[in-house]
Amino acid sequence: MRPFSYSRAEDIDTAVNEVTAHEDARFIAGGTNLLDLMKIDVIHPQHLVDITHIAHDTIENTEDGGLRLGALVTNADTAYHPEVEKRYPLLAHAILAGASPQLRNKATDGGNLLQRTRCYYFYDKTTACNKREPGSGCAAIDGYNRLHAIFGASEHCIATHPSDMCVALAALDARVQVTGPDGSRTIPFEDFHRLPGDTPEKDTNLREDEIITSVDLPPKGFADHYTYIKNRDRASYAFALVSVAATLEIEDNVIKDARIALGGVAHKPWRNKEAESLLIDKPADRDGFQAVAAAIVKEAKSFRYNEFKIELARRSIVRALMEASQTYQ
Missing domain, CATH: 3.30.390.50 (CO dehydrogenase flavoprotein, C-terminal domain)
Known part of the structure; x- marks a missing residue:
């Protein structure tokens, strides 16, 4: 792992300012994917901004009758939350189908949205990967592509998104609340993640200086079917x-x-x-x-x-x- 600097933010504004002030900075919460990628040198940020002390770790009702999942709520706490189990059981079941209990206890809801692909070639620095190194090619297209995409792929990337939680959030028409230097905005879940196109290195439409604050579930949870x-x-x-x-x-x-x-x-x-x-x-x-x-x-x-x-x-x-x-x- 390469050297990096570190700071801890106590609120959203400080976190956004810190990540903006440092070159090649990343937010870190659970770190269950970020640290793995740093250890194998697939990504190597120069600065990490710890956001685990920001008060976005609760699940609350919204004014429209939905439910707001704080970005720092763990996957485990979300899956076992009484309101999620009762009103959005699809989401609870999807979360529990992913990872392991240890990882679900550490991983956050905001981080789950931002995890990277598990494509073999993305993780293997000896192979060509446009997602890891734009312009280098995609070894998966002519390689061992058993786990790869059958929809929405491009000549530059055929990787798949790994999350179970996100599949349920897509079906529920969730909304992602984010904050950056220009203020807050809402991203419909269907627009949050991107198809690879000509820029497979970009997984989402979240800007580098923005932070996820919550994931909002609509009132309709389809709890019966x-x-x-x-x-x-x-x-x-x-x-x-x-x-x-x-x-x-x-x-x-x-x-x-x-x-x-x-x-x-x-x-x-x-x-x-x-x-x-x-x-x-x-x-x-x-x-x-x-x-x-x-x-x-x-x-x-x-x-x-x-x-x-x-x-x-x-x-x-x-x-x-x-x-x-x-x-x-």
Whole structure:
């Protein structure tokens, strides 16, 4: 690990000022991904701003009837919070499908949104990676790409986003609250993460001098009809090959609202709202679920070793919707 300087902020304004004042500075909270990348010299910030003493570590109700997750609340505390378990069980289930208990006890909600890809080539400095070194190429395209994207990839990057929590947040239409030198702003969750395009080194639309203060959940939590499915190589502590967060609002067996978000398949949690709309005002049955699954995977593009993901995604979507349609009925 390379040398770096360190400072501790007691409030948001100080944190923003500190990260702005230092060249190549990063915020650090749980550090569960940042420190790993520093140890293997994939990233090497010159200055770290400790934000663990900032008072954004609570979960509170919002004026519109939703729930605000402070950026410094741990993943474990979020998953086991009574209001999350009761009103947003999809989120609780997704968080508990990720990482390990030890990591969930340390990792923060804000940090979860900012974790980097687990692409083998991003972690291996002896290989070409446009995300790690822009312009160097993407070794994964012609390499061992079993874990890689089938949606939204580009000629510059086919890496996938690793988070389980973010897949659920995408399905719930969460909003990310951020603060920077120019004040505060709200980023809809669907706009927070980026597709690789020509700039795969940029994972999100968060500016370098901005800090996440909270993640806001809308009033509708789909607590009656939801499921989170995670297909992986082993039962725990593994990243998704394909995951699906599915939610339904059903009245008299007719679907009134539907959300389907996929993980492990793109550079960001993947949603196809046009395909989701095929379910609205339709019966909650397998025929309709198979039709929407076919519509979602229609645009998928595989590489040499990950063609199986397309069929796995299709089957997983159908299974998730079937389970969601029966949840707590």
